[in-house]
Structures are given as structure tokens and as C-alpha cells.
Amino acid sequence: MGEIYKRKEEKPKKKESLSVEGLRRSIEKIGRESFFTSLATFPKRVCFGEQNDDEVIVLFLRQHPIVNLPWIVTTIFLLSLPALFVIFPPYTMLPGAYQMVISLIFYLFVMGLALGKFMVWFFNIYILTDERIVDVDFVNLFYRVISTAKIEDIQDVNVVSSGVMETFFNMGTVFVQTAAEVPEFEFSRVPRPDKVGKLINQMIDAEEQEKIEGRVK
Amino acid sequence: MNEVIGILESITALSVIKVMMVVLLVVYNIFAFLMMRQIKAMNKAVEIGDGFVIRILGVGHFIFAVLVLLVAITVL
Numbered sequence: 001m002g003e004i005y006k007r008k009e010e011k012p013k014k015k016e017s018l019s020v021e022g023l024r025r026s027i028e029k030i031g032r033e034s035f036f037t038s039l040a041t042f043p044k045r046v047c048f049g050e051q052n053d054d055e056v057i058v059l060f061l062r063q064h065p066i067v068n069l070p071w072i073v074t075t076i077f078l079l080s081l082p083a084l085f086v087i088f089p090p091y092t093m094l095p096g097a098y099q100m101v102i103s104l105i106f107y108l109f110v111m112g113l114a115l116g117k118f119m120v121w122f123f124n125i126y127i128l129t130d131e132r133i134v135d136v137d138f139v140n141l142f143y144r145v146i147s148t149a150k151i152e153d154i155q156d157v158n159v160v161s162s163g164v165m166e167t168f169f170n171m172g173t174v175f176v177q178t179a180a181e182v183p184e185f186e187f188s189r190v191p192r193p194d195k196v197g198k199l200i201n202q203m204i205d206a207e208e209q210e211k212i213e214g215r216v217k
Numbered sequence: 218m219n220e221v222i223g224i225l226e227s228i229t230a231l232s233v234i235k236v237m238m239v240v241l242l243v244v245y246n247i248f249a250f251l252m253m254r255q256i257k258a259m260n261k262a263v264e265i266g267d268g269f270v271i272r273i274l275g276v277g278h279f280i281f282a283v284l285v286l287l288v289a290i291t292v293l
Contacts, residue, residue, distance in 0.1 A: 033266070036267055043266075045264075045267075048262065049262050097292045100293060101288060101289045102238075106243065112282075118271070178290075
């Protein structure tokens, strides 16, 4: 009886090394390093204080730019308010010089408010390197926290995207549970959270691969 | 005694407003300076390519605060 089907012997595929170079090839390039970017893989113009010489930044993240919309709208509204000052009698009773200075002070405060809000967005940075994750939390002008955890300490990655805004703008929060001193890292309202979660998982795989191959730094 | 009464009598509502505004602006200038320093510190902690923009904004904000203070002192 003749052979109906003979399965071809397949040579086992050589698993690509997940070193930094391997990661560069295997990681899908997401985002781009543009002005005020909120998502970029392998950014060239980013480094942080505690970064080691051979440490490579794999992912740079900020909150989605749309989160700035409320304070931008508020600022525009506030900037138009001095036109309404003339309605209030105490203001109109003041001499012209006083009125001018009050308006200037108001504009100054609005500028300070807007700058403060912008700083919170600008300096709230999440960095994923080939060795660790770094969470720079800029809460306000006088309170900032920089937390780090090694990739090997990451235990679980959860991606949460809920609500109309988050669904519409494809943003969400990535929770990273770790065995490090900081038990949970929260990458809040970042763009393309599914891709970010996938990338962190790829990094965990790369770290495990390095451990197996005995290339742990 | 008469001198003190004279000084008290010379205090007007406008002069009180002027002092209040100048004090407020002095405090605000300190705040603007701290803001500028914080931007510098943050840029040092995390160097980002577009960090110079926020540095310019911080310096601009501080200069504006100083100018408003000077205007308040001279014009009022």
C-alpha cells in the first residue's frame, strides 16, 4: 500500500535571541520620537540619571496628550476672563494703573497654573529599559518620586482600558506588579496600552531567556 | 504720638492694595524661581530631547513674574 501522506521533517527553527539587538528586530516600532512625544521605542534623545552605560531605553512613555485638554480649555477660558473684570464695580473704581497691574497679575497666575499643569504631564514619565522599569511621578512642584524595579522582579502585567475617552483615543492604564520595593507600577492613561503591555511581556521573556543563556547582567 | 497718628492717617485703601499686591508678587516670584529650579532638576534627572522647551517656558514665566513685580513697584 502506497504512502498517502508523509509529513516532511521540519528543521526546528532557531529561536531568535532576545538580546537588545534581538529586541530591536523583534519589537514592533510603536510611536515616534517627535516633539512632545508620548510613546517612542528606542528613543535616541532620552536618558536618565541612574542609567547604566550599557543600559538601553526600550520604551519611553507619557500620558496620552489628550489628557491635557481640560487644563488647556480652562486656561483659554481664564485668559478671556479679564475682559469681564469691568463688570465688577470694585475693579472699575480703581485707577487705571491698578487695573493694569491686577490684569497682569491675573495673567501671571494663569500662566503659572498652565505651566504647572504642563510640567505634571511633561515630567510624568515611564521608561522601560532592557534592565528595569522606571516610573517618574511628578505629582506637583514640591513632590516627585522616581521608582525603579528590575525586569526580573516583574510578576504580572495588567492592561485596563475603560470608558468612552480611553476607548476612543486608544489609551489605558498598564499595571505592573513587581516583587520589588514598590509593589505596583501604574503607567496611567498611556497611548496604545495593549502594545505597551505586550512589549513589557516581551522584555520579561527576554530577561528569562538571558537567565537561561547565562547572560544576566 | 502725633507722628504715628499722622502715618496712620496717611494710609489709604489704595496704598494698602499696593502693599498687598507687591507682597503677593514677591511671594509669587519666589514660587516662579522654585518652579524654574524644579524644571532644571527634573531635566537633569531625566534628559529629554525637548526638555529645552519647558526650560524656556520656566525662565519666561520667571522673567514675566519679575517684570510684573517691577511694574507694580514703579507704576503704583
